[in-house]
Amino acid sequence: MKFAGRHSLPRRDVVSEPPSFLELDFLLLHCGLTRADANGKMMITSSGILLPLKGKEEGEVSVVASQVRGYGLWDGDIVRGGTLLDELEGLAHSLLILWVTDAQANMLQREMAILHNSTAKGPACFILLLVMTEQLSELQAALLASMLEMTDFREGRASSAEQPTSPLDWSDGQLLLQSCPPPLDEHLLDLLGQLPEVSSTSARQGIKQSSALPFASRLIQYPAAPSRGRITVTKEDLSCLERGEFLNDVIIDFYLKFLLLEGGGCAVAERSHIFSSFFFKQLSRRQVADERVAAFQDPYMRHQRVKTWTRHVDIFNKDFLFVPINQDAHWFLAVVCFPGQDGVHYEQQTSTSRLVSLRSEQPPACTQQGCTRNTVLTRPCILVMDSLKLLHHEHVCKLLRDYLQVEWEERRELHRVFSSDNMHNCSCIVPQQDNSTDCGLYLLQYVESFLQNPVVHFDLPPHLVNWFPRHRVRQKREEIRSLIMRLHKSQSQA
Incomplete structure (x- = not known):
């Protein structure tokens, strides 16, 4: 089943009230240069997202709701130009993209390193790629959107008019990927495929300026x-x-x-x-x-x-x-x-180091x-x-x-x-x-x-x-x- 657009979420009024929690099957998580396979369903609640993962030591990582700056849900067909779904050829999948704060990215990098019993690889990455087990139904996508629009999630949402807004579309997602520090930018763009050719010089200039936004303020x-x-x-x-x-x-x-x-x-x-x-x-x-x-x-x-x-x-x-x-x-x-x-x-x-002071207190x-x-x-x-x-x-x-x-x-x-x-x-x-x-x-x-x-x-x-x-x-x-x-x-x- 396809969404209304190749990379758009269904209308939010499909669900009148968000559920107290939502469980979804997923296959794997890409966090910077590290990949981890799922070890159960992800759970989304008002306070965050819990991701059980396999590693040398099985465990789970979590994303705090207020640390999510943006999100997007894309049809897997849109990234067939990259290597992300090469081993899953022929299957339909949805991709959940989470844009998190640098503080959350640092925490996730440490947790992933512990999970794999290794040292952290490369810089921390503020973009998380989650490959779902299948293409989400319209109802599942609507429920997910309603959860990610709850107050606790919106606390960390970028408010500047210059920043990409949620749900992130394909072009905004690509701009964020390009703004990642090397070698993360090349790695992620290789997974998802390169940005399509931009013919207009002014458009290319806009992409260059926009892609630097998340890091220009560092x-x-x-x-x-x-x-x-x-x-x-x-x-x-x-x-x-x-x-x-x-x-x-x-x-x-x-x-x-x-x-x-x-x-x-x-x-x-x-x-x-x-x-x-x-x-x-x-x-x-x-x-x-x-x-x-x-x-x-x-x-x-x-x-x-x-x-x-x-x-x-x-x-x-x-x-x-x-x-x-x-x-x-x-x-x-x-x-x-x-x-x-x-x-x-x-x-x-x-x-003793008793203070000798002329202060009244x-x-x-x-x-x-x-x-x-x-x-x-x-x-x-x-x-x-x-x-x-x-x-x-x-x-x-x-x-x-x-x-x-x-x-x-x-x-x-x-x-x-x-x-x-x-x-x-x-x-x-x-x-x-x-x-x-x-x-x-x-x-x-x-x-x-x-x-x-x-x-x-x-x-x-x-x-x-x-x-x-x-x-x-x-x-x-x-x-x-x-x-x-x-x-x-x-x-x-x-």
Whole structure:
């Protein structure tokens, strides 16, 4: 069955209301220079797309809904000029094209490398090619379109009039492929076939300009190549540092990584692990309300979604785990303290770095710079730092404890219960924001202050109201902008 156009989606009014989830058969995924065969049906929900894949280690990768910048569904016949479907000659297939953010592309590249037990090949690719098992029916295509038009997916959609809009047609897709860095551009164009001859000089000029759009706005990659796990910051990301704007995932992840690698300036950073802002989103994403809901709510199933994120780090050897969380458009921070410690410990302070200052506000008495105790108390706990205190955090802390319990079993091959009895959670008394948009800045300042002046005495709840002055947060937008532009200048010169 053919669609109305060779590469157009059916009318969206075919389906009056999107389903809670959609499962579709697919054959394989091309992610940059890496290919992986399907190991089950893909599942599309309001929070993202789950792709079970085969590899040296079977597993799954996921695409967060808000990280999808665009999508297209094409008839397989249109790419017969490429090599993608050579081995599938004679069969009818649909192709699902996903255009994702650079942050999501970096994450997928790491997950695919882990799946194949290999190092990442080439640069991360923001174009994903999914070959479906067959040509989708009109109803299936309409259902898919309705899912990909839901609010969570549209959050990451390109809004500029100059950017391609969804659903991506064949020409827009080709322009995006041409804008990929080498050797990805040649590889993808070889898979899908070359762009047809453009006779008009002005049209060729337009293609050249348009194809560069996704990368013309790129400012930096941090850490710089060839480091792994790089985060790409664009001009569009920089715009969220304007006064009155909410910080996005990219700025949050960039600055947290900078703090861990370069900004901490103390041994606390070496004893810490900072999770990506996608971590909790993946851990907590809701599943479909059907007969399998109990299985998906199981801690082991939730852990399965993020088990590869700590493949190269044993979090139980760390003292502090920082988890940035965004719920209901509000950022706050959870700090898991001493996850590998069993019970309460009392420790002698071997040295102190008490702050000698003429400031009217002295550092909090529970922190390194303010503590005058000879003996301090440490305990496994989860500290929640919220600049608004508008949300209840019990469910968040339970999900984190469940994750730790399964991770412990995976790492130690021993059973250990992580409960509210042996790992308390509490809301810290921290500096509060005085507007509706600075929650992300306060999250970053909480982490920065913890690295520079950590809590050492864990008598709950920690009183940290004098941790930092409010004007430090007010300056942070410009500080981060200046940092990004300094790195941009340095990387451009290099």
